[in-house]
Amino acid sequence: MSTPTRAAEPREATGWIRPAPTRRERTIDLAVAVGLYVAAILSQQLYRVAGVYEEPADAPLAFATLALASLPLAVRRSHPIAAGVLVAAGFSATAVLEVPELLVCNITLFLALYSIGAWVSRRPLAVGVRAAIVIAMIVWLVVALFQAATDPDALEGLSRVGAFSPLVAYMLIQVLINVLYFTGAWWFGDRAFASAHARWQLEERTRELEAERERTAAQAVALDRVRIARELHDAVAHHVSVIGIQAGAARTVLRDDPETAASALTTIEETARETISELHTMLQTLRDDDEVVDTARGLDRVPELVAASEEAGVPTSYQVIGDPVPVPSVASVNLYRIAQEALTNVRKHAGPAATADVRVRYGDDHVELEVTNTGGRAIARLPGGLGQLGMRERVAASGGTLEVGPRSRGGYLVRARIPLAREAGG
Numbered sequence: 001m002s003t004p005t006r007a008a009e010p011r012e013a014t015g016w017i018r019p020a021p022t023r024r025e026r027t028i029d030l031a032v033a034v035g036l037y038v039a040a041i042l043s044q045q046l047y048r049v050a051g052v053y054e055e056p057a058d059a060p061l062a063f064a065t066l067a068l069a070s071l072p073l074a075v076r077r078s079h080p081i082a083a084g085v086l087v088a089a090g091f092s093a094t095a096v097l098e099v100p101e102l103l104v105c106n107i108t109l110f111l112a113l114y115s116i117g118a119w120v121s122r123r124p125l126a127v128g129v130r131a132a133i134v135i136a137m138i139v140w141l142v143v144a145l146f147q148a149a150t151d152p153d154a155l156e157g158l159s160r161v162g163a164f165s166p167l168v169a170y171m172l173i174q175v176l177i178n179v180l181y182f183t184g185a186w187w188f189g190d191r192a193f194a195s196a197h198a199r200w201q202l203e204e205r206t207r208e209l210e211a212e213r214e215r216t217a218a219q220a221v222a223l224d225r226v227r228i229a230r231e232l233h234d235a236v237a238h239h240v241s242v243i244g245i246q247a248g249a250a251r252t253v254l255r256d257d258p259e260t261a262a263s264a265l266t267t268i269e270e271t272a273r274e275t276i277s278e279l280h281t282m283l284q285t286l287r288d289d290d291e292v293v294d295t296a297r298g299l300d301r302v303p304e305l306v307a308a309s310e311e312a313g314v315p316t317s318y319q320v321i322g323d324p325v326p327v328p329s330v331a332s333v334n335l336y337r338i339a340q341e342a343l344t345n346v347r348k349h350a351g352p353a354a355t356a357d358v359r360v361r362y363g364d365d366h367v368e369l370e371v372t373n374t375g376g377r378a379i380a381r382l383p384g385g386l387g388q389l390g391m392r393e394r395v396a397a398s399g400g401t402l403e404v405g406p407r408s409r410g411g412y413l414v415r416a417r418i419p420l421a422r423e424a425g426g
Helices: 021-049 059-075 080-096 106-117 123-150 165-254 258-287 297-311 330-349 386-397 420-425
Strands: 317-322 356-361 368-375 403-404 413-419
Touching: 021 059, 021 106, 059 080, 059 106, 080 106, 080 123, 106 165, 106 368, 123 165, 123 386, 165 258, 297 317, 297 330, 297 368, 317 403, 330 356, 330 368, 330 386, 330 413, 386 413
Parallel strands: 317 356
Antiparallel strands: 356 368, 368 413, 403 413
8 A cells, every 4th residue: 555645735835834832722732632531441441341352451551552542642733743653652552452442542643643744844854754654554554454364263254255255345445444544634734734824824914914004004194294394395485585585675674765665564464465375275285185286376376476586676587488288287286386496595595686587398298397596696506405305206296307406607497397298197
């Protein structure tokens, strides 16, 4: 009889170590082992009364042999190989010593072989130990059948006449039972190990998904914080710079030129109201579940920024190049905010004698905003603060490119180019 074929195992199970049994599992194993031992004692008493063996082993020896064949199952998960070897030895001892027990010991041996396949993480070792036990049992079975076939006093009730005599049929039944017995113990053990590995993989994926969900939530919070910071900066910085310049001008001419001072205060009042309006719009947007684009501000309102820059004392020109084409609302708002930040930087960094130039260029598949300061003190570089960071984020959100830096002939350049087709497709 050939040894049972090893059930196919998932390739990814290689190298996986099955976690140690829990305290509850060890307690269950102890209870099962004690229960099987008690059942084996009762079973051998019944078989003894039934007269299975003519000269059965004495009760103390039978009790000790049955203990060896059942009690090691108490550690079948924590020490499956040791338990399997001891149970196999006890099983063999019950037959050699003629212990009248033919039922429970078969169950304990099956459970021991199953446990080796289910709990030994080193799969080659699990295969080797089980193969050794199975081969030993098969050799024993063959020897026993051979002795029965050659002993005229054995199995007296079975006829030996014919090629397929009752004796041959009986032996074939024994072989078939043992093949199914060992194959089942082997296969179910491997399936249990594969199932445990699959559950572990599922738990690992679940933990990874949970961690990814937490990271995604943290990223969403961080993105919201960045968006709030950008909107606050864009909504306040421009207007506050205008208010500051106009307040300084009003303070300077308050006694000598009241009309100019009044005009400056009027500008301050209008700018403050516009600032409050923008803050209100932004706060309303943040209260909504979905992000709402402030469509009230776009490329069509860039001339208002130019006028505000003029009023703040920075001569600013405005030019539209090309035929205007529809610009998606997100891109339009982003370009407006970039122009706002660029003009604010001109007032803050280019000096009192600076002038500014704003150009909007329309192409077939893109729109470009260019803001330069064409005079005043030379600017080697601007500190890469929140303003430039916000401009880069806005351009990136619209799939465009941003060029920021000093010009070779003096002054500073901000050029944002946004592809219209990509923005519209998004």
